[in-house]
Amino acid sequence: MELTEIRIKLIRDKADKLRAFASITLDQTLVIRDLKIIEGGNGLFVAMPSRKLCDRCPACGGKNHLRSRFCNDCGARLRDYRGRMDERGRPRLYADISHPINQDARDYVQGRVIHAYKHELDRSKQDGYVATTFDDLDYEYYDQTEADV
Ligand SMILES: [Zn+2]
Numbered sequence: 001m002e003l004t005e006i007r008i009k010l011i012r013d014k015a016d017k018l019r020a021f022a023s024i025t026l027d028q029t030l031v032i033r034d035l036k037i038i039e040g041g042n043g044l045f046v047a048m049p050s051r052k053l054c055d056r057c058p059a060c061g062g063k064n065h066l067r068s069r070f071c072n073d074c075g076a077r078l079r080d081y082r083g084r085m086d087e088r089g090r091p092r093l094y095a096d097i098s099h100p101i102n103q104d105a106r107d108y109v110q111g112r113v114i115h116a117y118k119h120e121l122d123r124s125k126q127d128g129y130v131a132t133t134f135d136d137l138d139y140e141y142y143d144q145t146e147a148d149v
Contacts, residue, residue: 003109004028006116007132008037010124019044020120022113032098037117044117046110050094055082066093 005025011018022035034049054063062073066083070076086092100106123129 002027003112006113008113008117008120009132010117010120020117022046022117024109024113034097035113037113044114046113048099049097051097053083053093053095066091 003024004027007023009021011020017039018036019039020037022037023031023033024035025031032049036047038045038047052065052067054065056062057064057071057074057076057078059076060071060074062071064072064078069078069080071078081091084092100109120132124131
């Protein structure tokens with residue numbers, strides 16, 4: 001499998017650990033969006049697109065993110081630490097939507113995406129830099145704790 005296109009959208013807020021969004025194209029066939037390039041404690045890493053895990057309010061059945069403390073629909077107080085724990089004993093709040101199947105694949109994708117990010121960063125320092133068009137990018141709510149992995 002080849003990543004035939006990688007698009008990088010740099011994020012300029014240095015206070016944030018999120019450095020860029022990326023989209024990748026696999027074999028000129030399938031696009032995966034909303035990868036994130038994050039400055040972690042051990043350097044840059046790539047977070048695959050993920051969704052927030054939800055559960056249902058015991059009082060009204062409304063859907064709430066696992067971190068919500070009150071039901072969005074009825075306002076009932078919700079239990080803390082709902083859902084399953086991860087291997088480090090912390091609540092699992094997100095699930096990957098797509099992800100590499102093994103470590104080699106992860107290294108390959110991450111290496112290519114970070115290379116593209118650094119290239120884009122260099123380009124951005126040149127005069128007349130025009131950011132890559134990213135019409136289809138969702139600037140979804142970004143949760144800082146995602147970067148704490
Ligand atoms: Zn409720």
